[in-house]
Amino acid sequence: MQFLTPPSRKRRAEAEAEAGTSAGTSGAAASPVSDRRIVLYEQREAVPFQVPRASFGPSDQLMCTYHCRQMVKSEFFVALDTAEKENAEYKARLAALNEQLYKIEEEREKYRDEASFLQQELAASKARENSLQERFLKEVDNSEERYRDQLRCISELEFEIKKEMDSRAAAEQFTETLKETVRELQTKLESLSDSSDREINSLRRELSYVQDESKFSSSKVTAELERTTLRAESAEEEAELLNEQLIGLKEQLDECLTQKGEIEHNHSSSNISPSNASSDDDKKMIKLLQEELHNYEKEVQEARKLKSSQLNSELLKEKLLEEQSRRERAELELSKLHELQVKAQKLELELTSWKSLLNDIPDIGSYSDIPKKFAELQKEALENMAKLGEITAQLKEIKVAMEYADLSKQRAETECMLAKEKVESSSLEVKRLQLMLASVTEERDRLRKDSSASNKDAGPSDDSRVEELEAALNDKEQMMKEMESSLQEHREMIAHQHAELKLFNDRLADESKKVKSLERESDRLRHEVALLESKLGHGDYSSSNTKVLRMVHTLAVENEAKQTIEALQAELKRTTERLQAVEELKGQFDAALPEKLVQLKNQIAVLEKREERYKAVFAEKISVFRKACCSLFGYKIVMDDQKRPNGIPVTRFTLQSIYAQSDDEKLEFEYESGSMNIVMNDYTSQTDIAHQIEIFTRKMNSIPAFTANLTVECFNRRTLC
């Protein structure tokens, strides 16, 4: 079958073919009226078509045209049907697409709204993030500033810690040197204690020797005193005897002299009548008188010797007095010895205390080193005081810095807490934003997919909007990423700050420990300083560096010398006065000695006679009194003075009734300081007598009643018997 188609149809067909090829990709069926142009055949006739006639002949052309027309008609109708179908399909599709488009537009609007909401939220989140960033930046700046301040404080604290460490090392070295010196002093102390023990032993021996010597001297003195007293007494007795003899001899001498005078007188009177016979008698008498004179002269010499012996006795008395004074001095010295012993005991106690002190203080070997050690310790104490002052000042500064660091730490911790909270809140917001972003991206993808599906139907304007939205979303994503990166940086910074805070806390703990140890050292140093101050105030010093001087002529010595001089002068005056008085007395005594002796003797004789007379009279009177008392009261009273064991004198009266039936019936009373007390004996311990004593003396307090009652009873017993 040959087709005879007009050229326009071919053209149409070619165009349709081209259109079909161009729409082939869309899958639409190639149709001659795909471009929706119906070319009628009639019009085709008007349109000169140029059919390529090369292939056809003229007759064929007419046949062809009818067939062609029919074919064309059928084909047209088919094509029309198909076109109409396709049209209907397209219309349906168009309607669907329109619906889709409407939906898409609705969705687009929704998405626009959502996008605007998102944009608003993004703007709000941006603002919040900006504010957060600003806050973070401020906080970071503040934390940086604090960090720098803390770094500065730490550097200062490190510097101070280094200083303290250096001072501590120096103090440790110093303590080591002190320990070494203390050890040396200990060895010296031991040697000193040994020497002191030896000295003490020697002192004790000397003390015992001195005691023995003093005892011996005191015993010697007492023996001498006794001897001298005895000698003095014997000398006195001898002197008295000699004085009596002297007196007798003097009397005899006087008588002899008177006789001699008489004889001479007689001799002279007898010379007038000389006679040979009496001359021999006179010569004999003269010889006798001369012999008697000679004897009297001898007696006078003896009397003079007696006088000298009396003087010697007086001298002995004085010597006795001196010996007594020496004895008193010896007793004083003994008392002083006791005091010395007490002092020695005190010294021993001091020595033991020193020893204990030496034991307590290390590095002391001898007592002489103690002052050195004390002086050294004093100097060390002064140095330590200065160091202590510095250390206390440093401690105070450290405390202030510590407090400041604590405050800053607390502030940093609170700020860290706040920052953490903010970070957490921002992280939560970030997560929320991320979730939103994810959801937005999902929707975007879906939209993209939908938009790509509807891109062909929709038009170029939607693409631009979507692209804009995508660009905005990309921008937001970038911003979110930047925010996340900044958040991570902030987190890193916060973690770093936390680590630094931990380091600061650790350093603070170390510094607090150091501060406590320094406080302990300062307390110890204060205690040492107090001890050294006490030693300084005590007056100790180092004999290696220091010596103690005083003036030779002190006021005390001068005063003592003056006083001793004055005392000696006073004693000298007194002794001179005594000497003068003694010399005067001696002169007077020498002149009037015998007369005084005679007078005194006569007085003594008179007084003795008087005493004897009084005694005799008293004895008579007392015997009369006793007898009268006995006869009046019926009791013989015997009075006896006694002394109790405690030395109190007591007068004992022993009463015996005249009506007593035996000698055992005696009452005994004791009189002491105005009170009379009955003494129990065998007689008074009898029941009757004891009962009477109980009633009359104890209850009624009347001894006369008791004695009267007893007298009556005895009388009754006697008379009845």
Next chain:
Amino acid sequence: MASRTVSKDIITLRGSAAIVSEFFGYAANSILYNRGIYPEESFSKVKKYGLTLLLTQDDGVKSFISGLTSQLSEWLEAGKLQRVVLVIMSKATSEVLERWNFNIETDAEVVEKGVIKEKSDKEIMREIQAIMRQIASCITYLPCLDEACVFDVLAYTDKDTTVPMAWVESDAKLINNPQMVKLHSFDTKIHKVDTIVSYKNDEWEDEE
């Protein structure tokens, strides 16, 4: 309003030594009066350090203290004096009852190099005045000296110091278990003087 300027006076070693030795003389007199070592009628009033102080008129004590202060001044100028102690002892038993300890710290640089220091005289006088007031008020806490007492002065010098003719080495005349009271100190920038009084524990205080 005119501003107050603190005027400072130049102090040399000799001047500081004179100030310290003079202070010691007046302090010794004040102690002797306040502790009743010598009768009140033997003292006369003088004005010094802005106070009315008492100086003894006893020739012996005067000459003793004047000789003492002159020697102390010499030692201070040489930088040899470490401490001066006024000791009060019982006349009867020679027991040490009180020790007035004046500790002296000398600036070695001044002694060696002759450096001059600056300090206001008024400030020094004020410090000395405070010490004198404290000495006068010591009767409130020091135990009564019921018995007759005498005093002596000890000088703690460097070991290499030559001992003058009128001086002799002595023991430190210490008190056993003393009570101590620290008084104020004064500083001339060349010599710093600290005062401590240590006294024998009263028996009544021990019983308490």
